[in-house]
Amino acid sequence: MDFVHYLRTLRRRWRVIAVAAALGAVVAFIVVPRPKTVDPSQLRTVWLATQKFIANQSTPNNANNAGASLSLDQMKLGITTGGVPQRVAQRLGGDPADYAARVHVVVNQQLRTLEIYVKGNDPDETEQVADVFGEELLAWIRGLQNERLEKDRQTTASELDALQQEYAAVTGNDAVAEARRNSLLQDISAKEQRLRQIETAITSAGDPLTTFSRQAPFPSTAPLVATLWRSDDVPRSNQKQNTNKQTLTIEDLQANQPTQRRGLHPLLSLLGGGMGGALLASAGVLTLAALDPRVFTKEQAEAAFGFPVIAEVPAFTRRQRRETNVISVTAPYSRFAEAFRVLRSSIVFVERSGRLPDPTPPHAAGNPTGDTVARKRATVVMITSPGPSEGKTTTAANLAAVLAEDGSKVLVVNCDFRRPRLHLFLGADHEPRKVIDTQIPGVKFVAGVVDDHRTATPAEVVKAQRDVVTAAREVFDYILLDTAPLLTTNDASDVLPVTDMVVVVCRAGKTMKEAADRAAELLERFSAPVIGAALVAATDAPSARYYYYYASDDEHAVTDPGNPLSDLVDGPSSEPPNGSAATGGAGEGVDPQPAADLGLQEDDSEEVALATGDGADPDRA
Template sequence: MMKATALEALRRFWWIAFLFALGGGILAALPEPATTQDATITYSATHTLLISSSNGSIYSDPVALNQLSLYATIGVVPERVGEALGIDPGTAASAISPSLNSTDGSLGITATATTKERAEELANTFATTLTSYMAELQENQRTDRLAALNARADRLEQDISDLEREAQANPDDRVVQAKLDALAREYSVVFEQQFGTSFDIEPTLILSTLAEAKGYPNASDTGLGAPKTRPTRAIFGLGVGAIVGAGVALLVSRLDRRIRSRAQAELLFGAPASVVIPDVGGAGTSLVVRPDRHDQLSDSYRTLRSVLTFAEAAHAEAEAPRERAAVVLVVSPGSGDGKTSIAANLAAALVEANRRTIAVNTDFRRPTLAGRLLDDDPVPLPFAFAQLSEVTPTQLLRRTPTPNLVLLDLSGMDAPPGSLARATSQALAPLARVADMIVVDSSPVGATAEVLELLPYADHVVVAIRLDHTLTGATQRSMQLLRSLTTGAMHLVVVGENIERSPYYEYGSPKGKKAKPGRRR
């Protein structure tokens, strides 16, 4: 569904953004601004371990140097620290941050806590636990290797003993002798490995304390990142509230089902508006087009008359002059869009231009055109619906107080609205030969089907859209229907646009009294 632009939405719902901005500014200014006393103080402590090796190189040990940080934060070490300090292992591990410096061979374990003593305790406990665990891990690895070497040596001794007996039995068998020599060499290698493992000749990674943990305060900026004075907080809140309010305004605009601006109406119609009927208030239900009245409202209907006159002149120049009166059909997507006011005042404006005009009502469910044109309630026609075929169309016309303006209205007859609309449409062609212009007030396009009887006769279709009233969905459906069925020229009339009413524009009041003329400029 097509909607107005974001800028148009903000123009219409500016008050939403304003209220959000005002509320944001007030809420931001109410709390007491944060001070340095409100900052959260934490403590950090770092225990530094020196990494060394029994062979002088920390890069040739069984334990990889880059695995020390993993051993410190995952597995056995956090579990033992948690058990020793009575805390959860995950909590303990999250409180420390190991940092390995391979250049100088040091490992720093930094702990963070809310108290100095707790930070020092965490760092020292992790360091001592890691040191003891690494020694234990390497000792277990040495014991496992020694056990594997002993088992291998026993197997080799048994194999050598078997081959020696076989060699004694076959002293000339060189294959057996070669196998015996190979096993002897393998046994020599295993023996050397046994000796090195048994007497700690293999390299071992050693962790030793270089510096005990010492806690120091670490001030956090929590709460201090926000503005520190009420005016700046209020300005910040105004900005945030305005942004949020603008988003809400856009959302409300997208959910809005009514046409709110001329630009939106033109977008749905597919062309610029021919005329804009202003919303000046106090117009009532009577005719506003009178010889003694010239203001923004009445002249807008005269402008519509000029638009139709120019359209007729263009048609006559492009094709040929009509040999009959042009039929103007006034429609709208829904009820209450102002089509009856347009039809009545357009007919009065045409009469001002010396056009013999017939105003035709086809909205038989809510007939109001006669009330606009006649001083008294209309008298029912002296014919029954069944007798319409026996009378001429001119006998159905009613005189109005306005010269050269007559009315065709069958709303008093006892017949369905569809039948009355069909009978009215059949009378248009004969009446077009005795008039200069015919203005037809129709029922809503989206509510009834009577308008379909009239579209084939329409030379001009005036589509009325009232701002803040007409629905966008109904307008889309109506435009699709009208464009598919009509061959006449279509004109958009936007009703209800807010225009400031100026007394300097008028030289005649509604009661016929001359108003004070404006100063010439």
């Protein structure tokens, strides 16, 4: 399909695309988050005060610096949940939990630094709390250090007293006693030295942390502070796997602070969702159209049949499909009637162009000399289709009406004896072997060529149909054959020898491409005189509504509804207009044979019996 076909396909399924676009817009409106602008000037201000400490280089477990055994992470734990908040609360008053919630600690293991953030609503009070946190942190560490040193001193003093008592208890001057006293003297000397070291450490122990910098309180926003407090910057797994982890600081947050929450404007969400749904639906429609085996457009019909489409009949409304009216009579100014007039013009053009085959070929029966025989008067047009319910009967009834508009005599023969429906459109009774008047002036109807088709063989029925066509050529201007589908029965193929033109009807959205190809192959095998196809229910037909903007498709004729062609039939001139019965068609200039020879009367108002092949009517015998 080219671009124009794509557009036509999308136009044909515009309702599906519209529904998909609406659903996409609704889903996008519900799912896609909407942005929320954050104006820092309108946010609550929170004051932050900071202190940064750097750890002193010392050897762990050194008796001279007991605080070295505390890691930076242990110090952070003491600030947030340990004894530091309790010491701050004792000093400033308040709840230790409130102070613990106001502090945030950032530890950098590579630089061995510890940074304390304290938040508050008042800058002076915040600075005071930060200073107290720093002082109490050092005091807490010193307290742990002194506690450990004092405990170690007491333990060492007790051990020294025990050694001295044991030394005093050793008596005798033998070698064993002397050796024991010497061993105890060495242990006593070591304990005394250890005790002096502990006492020296208690009096001159240094702080494990050194204040590196402190910053006066500065304002920040509540969301920024909340983000900082929620951050987890302490590596809790293997240190080797977290050495490159960057801790989150206030500087990082300030540099990357968003001013707007991510999302789309509601209108953009609706537009994007609608476009997305429409695109998905369009892709699905085009994919299904490419895989659809049915005929929809004129181009597809011509490609499937291999011959041109000579008429495109727009799709009937739902109410019109339920009715059995001949719309060319009930609404003669509608675009539907004009489409059937286009089909009539194609038939008349082929008829007047002299391209109709000779009904009596050379050397055939009745023409042993092979001389050229002049065409008889009537033009026989077969209306058929590949399958059932594709619009043959509707096309035959409307074509008969538009052919009779110029005064031509039209005979419609029902050749689909298995499913006869043509009488419902023409408003005639289903009487076999009779030429029946219809509600359309100039159109007569043959409902059946045998008394009972159920008792006759198909070959007998088809022979009788050919005999009727042969007998009626001299009486009528056009004979329309509403036949059975080509691919379901052989009836249409058997009537081809007496047919001058074949019009194949296909319905858009129903006729299969494969069926159209098989029907065309069958017609080609029989050398059928096909003039083209009529595409009914065509949604892509050229819109005649733009020209007939003043008339509705359902508007009835201005004249008498029972006889919309009364002006043509009852005109003062006895001469049929536009080359009608006497001068029109392929029999132009040829005097018709007397109808009485075939048992048909030229008086249209008189009901006469059908002729048989030999010209005798068994009912009249």
